[in-house]
Amino acid sequence: xxxxxxxxxxxxxxxxxxxxxxxxxxxxxxxxxxxxDVRAAAATVVTSLAELARQSEVVILMVxxxxxxxxxxxxxxxxxxxxxxxxxxxxMSSISPIATKEIAxxxxxxxxxxxxxxxxxxxxxxxxxxxxxxVGGGAEAFQRAKxxxxxxxxxxxxxxxxxxxxxxxxANQIIVGLTIEAVAEALLFASKAGADPxxxxxxxxxxxxxxxxxxxxxxxxxxxxxxxxxxxxxxHKDLGLALQGATSLGLSLPNTAATQQLFNAxxxxxxxxxxxxxxxxxxxxxxxxxxx
Amino acid sequence: xxxxxxxxxxxxxxxxxxxxxxxxxxxxxxxxxxxxDVRAAAATVVTSLAELARQSEVVILMVxxxxxxxxxxxxxxxxxxxxxxxxxxxxMSSISPIATKEIAxxxxxxxxxxxxxxxxxxxxxxxxxxxxxxVGGGAEAFQRAKxxxxxxxxxxxxxxxxxxxxxxxxANQIIVGLTIEAVAEALLFASKAGADPxxxxxxxxxxxxxxxxxxxxxxxxxxxxxxxxxxxxxxHKDLGLALQGATSLGLSLPNTAATQQLFNAxxxxxxxxxxxxxxxxxxxxxxxxxxx
Numbered sequence: 001x002x003x004x005x006x007x008x009x010x011x012x013x014x015x016x017x018x019x020x021x022x023x024x025x026x027x028x029x030x031x032x033x034x035x036x037d038v039r040a041a042a043a044t045v046v047t048s049l050a051e052l053a054r055q056s057e058v059v060i061l062m063v064x065x066x067x068x069x070x071x072x073x074x075x076x077x078x079x080x081x082x083x084x085x086x087x088x089x090x091x092m093s094s095i096s097p098i099a100t101k102e103i104a105x106x107x108x109x110x111x112x113x114x115x116x117x118x119x120x121x122x123x124x125x126x127x128x129x130x131x132x133x134x135v136g137g138g139a140e141a142f143q144r145a146k147x148x149x150x151x152x153x154x155x156x157x158x159x160x161x162x163x164x165x166x167x168x169x170x171a172n173q174i175i176v177g178l179t180i181e182a183v184a185e186a187l188l189f190a191s192k193a194g195a196d197p198x199x200x201x202x203x204x205x206x207x208x209x210x211x212x213x214x215x216x217x218x219x220x221x222x223x224x225x226x227x228x229x230x231x232x233x234x235x236h237k238d239l240g241l242a243l244q245g246a247t248s249l250g251l252s253l254p255n256t257a258a259t260q261q262l263f264n265a266x267x268x269x270x271x272x273x274x275x276x277x278x279x280x281x282x283x284x285x286x287x288x289x290x291x292x
Numbered sequence: 293x294x295x296x297x298x299x300x301x302x303x304x305x306x307x308x309x310x311x312x313x314x315x316x317x318x319x320x321x322x323x324x325x326x327x328x329d330v331r332a333a334a335a336t337v338v339t340s341l342a343e344l345a346r347q348s349e350v351v352i353l354m355v356x357x358x359x360x361x362x363x364x365x366x367x368x369x370x371x372x373x374x375x376x377x378x379x380x381x382x383x384m385s386s387i388s389p390i391a392t393k394e395i396a397x398x399x400x401x402x403x404x405x406x407x408x409x410x411x412x413x414x415x416x417x418x419x420x421x422x423x424x425x426x427v428g429g430g431a432e433a434f435q436r437a438k439x440x441x442x443x444x445x446x447x448x449x450x451x452x453x454x455x456x457x458x459x460x461x462x463a464n465q466i467i468v469g470l471t472i473e474a475v476a477e478a479l480l481f482a483s484k485a486g487a488d489p490x491x492x493x494x495x496x497x498x499x500x501x502x503x504x505x506x507x508x509x510x511x512x513x514x515x516x517x518x519x520x521x522x523x524x525x526x527x528h529k530d531l532g533l534a535l536q537g538a539t540s541l542g543l544s545l546p547n548t549a550a551t552q553q554l555f556n557a558x559x560x561x562x563x564x565x566x567x568x569x570x571x572x573x574x575x576x577x578x579x580x581x582x583x584x
Contacts, residue, residue, distance in 0.1 A: 120499050121499070157494070157498075159491050160491060164486070164492075167482050167486070168482065170481060172478075174474060174477050176500045178470060178477065179503065181470070182466060185466050187463065188545075189463055189534060189538065192541040193390070193456075193459040195463075199452060200451060206424060208412060211502065211505070249481070249579075250484070251480060251578065252575065254554070255547045258546050262546070283543070283544065287541075
């Protein structure tokens with residue numbers, strides 16, 4: 001299949017390479033530099049996004065934020081300018097669920113299919129084609145996209161209509177971020193109370209406190225291994241999407257807000273590129289610092 | 293073995309009955325009413341705690357709070373007055389880890405062994421002898437207690453010295469409480485954004501958001517089944533222990549504090565006896581109420 005791929009960063013590059021390795025022809029956008037391995041794997045490098053859309057059956061986006069998706073699609077000479085009826089656009093970026101519903105309507109008006117399909121699993125998941133993919137959109141579009149998604153991920157779920165994929169990703173980031181913070185508070189408490197946090201973590205793994213986060217991120221906190229993994233900068237952005245959503249939708253997310261502020265504090269002390277489990281170091285600073 | 297059992301409430305009663313069923317002779321304190329089934333199972337009912345200690349090799353406490361443990365042990369004609377060297381005291385209540393270290397020293401000064409051995413697993417775990425038991429104290433005392441503990445629980449860990457059992461229990465309650473709150477924020481966000489929270493929960497179970505809480509309490513939130521389980525009143529008290537500990541130890545637990553306040557709000561609107569997953573209803577009120 002001819003697949004246009006927009007966004008060749010830490011995530012997009014290995015995802016595009018996995019599609020090429022599976023025999024799909026890549027069309028990539030090359031006004032800026034294209035990574036050498038992608039250039040070698042791609043059938044075509046074009047210098048306009050409209051041209052990329054013209055040459056592709058399916059266009060995949062993997063860009064940083066809501067505004068980047070909107071620009072790539074709808075700016076002058078953007079993807080929408082090259083879409084003809086029947087094409088499929090898959091946005092795998094993690095962006096606003098609310099904006100996504102509007103974007104889907106505009107693509108739908110061009111008689112093209114749109115799926116939101118954000119991922120979790122990070123760079124490792126992207127490289128090993130084992131991403132979790134949370135999809136929103138129509139069932140037919142999902143079936144059409146599935147053979148491509150299966151080359152990039154393993155746990156692929158159609159959650160509901162457009163926007164629901166992004167909503168699920170936001171829900172994921174709320175739970176993961178707040179559970180990491182919970183484990184950090186608990187292990188710091190244990191450590192300051194004089195217990196061995198490693199043994200406390202083990203004792204807790206058998207009961208209701210058990211989670212993937214206690215297993216993986218709790219272990220990182222005990223072993224002090226804070227190289228990413230998933231960077232605090234990115235999780236900070238994702239919780240920002242949750243809080244923007246809360247404002248638009250009219251609801252209150254108190255612990256999401258507090259946790260985003262702790263991520264903010266981590267960035268302030270130079271920890272934006274720590275693994276998100278490194279937020280424990282902010283709580284430790286609050287416990288050990290003395291005012292002058 | 294002759295076992296004195298103090299505290300025959302929702303938890304203590306089935307725990308004592310399990311010990312009796314395993315062939316141990318119970319000594320219970322009967323100034324106030326003793327449940328009929330315990331009276332029938334007990335070899336002896338005494339009317340003073342000192343007398344209970346005199347007649348028992350091991351004394352087990354299962355009472356509501358720190359002050360209750362201190363009173364039962366050290367008030368006039370309390371347990372300590374009946375302890376002679378070589379006896380073993382096991383406190384299975386959930387109380388302050390810091391106070392526990394002092395209590396252990398006072399029992400130690402009487403040449404008796406002391407273990408803190410709080411439990412999780414609730415009334416069901418107590419009835420089915422499947423409690424998780426987190427133990428602090430000496431290795432010899434632990435070996436001595438183990439045959440008794442095995443009649444009440446399944447997942448039994450010696451975490452460290454005295455106080456470390458209570459510390460582990462507090463850590464457990466922090467993680468469980470804050471993870472429940474995280475799942476509540478995430479599913480409320482999903483629902484208000486128009487997604488089906490049941491499908492969102494399922495999609496998340498495969499990834500890093502997976503936890504026992506998402507499985508059990510997330511399902512309760514979706515199905516709206518808030519009869520306990522574990523009551524908000526009790527979890528509110530347990531997070532209070534965490535926050536008192538944070539004050540004594542000099543550390544900051546921001547999300548524990550916020551979550552305790554949400555439990556407080558639940559109690560304020562008549563939800564003290566809801567299952568702790570019912571805290572989602574407080575967030576829902578904050579999302580749907582309009583100021584007059």
